[in-house]
Amino acid sequence: MKMSGGFELSGTNIFCVGSDTVLPKLSLLAKDGKEVVRVTAPRIQLREFKDVNIEDASMTLYLKDNTIVHPFVNFSYFSKTKDIKAYRDVKPLSKQPFTSEYHKMFLYIDELKWNLDSTIMKFSMITLSGDKPAIFESFNYYQPNLENKYKGPTEQGPIDKIYRYYESTGDRFVDGQSIASSINPGAPFSATQSIFFKLVEDGYINYNPSNRMIEVKEKLLNQALSARGKQDYDFIKFASFKGI
Numbered sequence: 001m002k003m004s005g006g007f008e009l010s011g012t013n014i015f016c017v018g019s020d021t022v023l024p025k026l027s028l029l030a031k032d033g034k035e036v037v038r039v040t041a042p043r044i045q046l047r048e049f050k051d052v053n054i055e056d057a058s059m060t061l062y063l064k065d066n067t068i069v070h071p072f073v074n075f076s077y078f079s080k081t082k083d084i085k086a087y088r089d090v091k092p093l094s095k096q097p098f099t100s101e102y103h104k105m106f107l108y109i110d111e112l113k114w115n116l117d118s119t120i121m122k123f124s125m126i127t128l129s130g131d132k133p134a135i136f137e138s139f140n141y142y143q144p145n146l147e148n149k150y151k152g153p154t155e156q157g158p159i160d161k162i163y164r165y166y167e168s169t170g171d172r173f174v175d176g177q178s179i180a181s182s183i184n185p186g187a188p189f190s191a192t193q194s195i196f197f198k199l200v201e202d203g204y205i206n207y208n209p210s211n212r213m214i215e216v217k218e219k220l221l222n223q224a225l226s227a228r229g230k231q232d233y234d235f236i237k238f239a240s241f242k243g244i
Helices: 158-169 176-183 189-201 218-227
Strands: 002-004 006-010 013-017 025-029 035-040 043-047 051-063 066-078 083-087 098-100 105-108 111-115 121-124 134-138 173-175 205-208 213-216 237-240
Touching: 158 173, 158 176, 158 189, 158 213, 158 218, 173 176, 176 189, 176 213, 189 205
Parallel strands: none
Antiparallel strands: 002 025, 006 013, 013 043, 025 035, 035 051, 043 051, 051 066, 066 083, 066 098, 083 111, 098 105, 105 134, 111 121, 134 237, 173 213, 205 213
């Protein structure tokens, strides 16, 4: 385990901290010394300098030449057993799927568990009722008429609007205020911000509420290009229910 950053004491709690521009970083290494897990976050909690708890973390797992990523997840590491756990919570930014380049799929799961010495990774849902399935969706999955899911009767489709802004500038980062005014002219920003959070939850964008900037993700580009007939797509999407 490697960690970079400063240290902070808060009562009996020990934290690894950074600055506004440089976040603390945790790296977990395989037996051959290669990095297999990288996590950054505003603060990293250390327990007895062995176990780690992190809230609102950006996590990357390295699997051969591919990755599994989540930009806003809760993360734990238990050094004695080499177990990691990453799980989503109810925060809007945490609800987005895990992105797996390894599987070429978006993983709509609540929890990922992995022992670093094992070849088995476990995906699960942690809802109390147990009736919410885990969803696995291909990168190239296309859903016709998707815009209707995100807009009201007087609003314009946000995916098309965001794509047009991206297409005109070539910049993956677009101004959310401008998008909101275009989607729903005259409405308060808060009325449209909820749409942004839903697009985050479904994996189409990243959104920073503090500066109102939208990051266009590959899934939105694929949806927009498929809707225009400019690229091939598929309908690979399946659900896994608990106990089945």
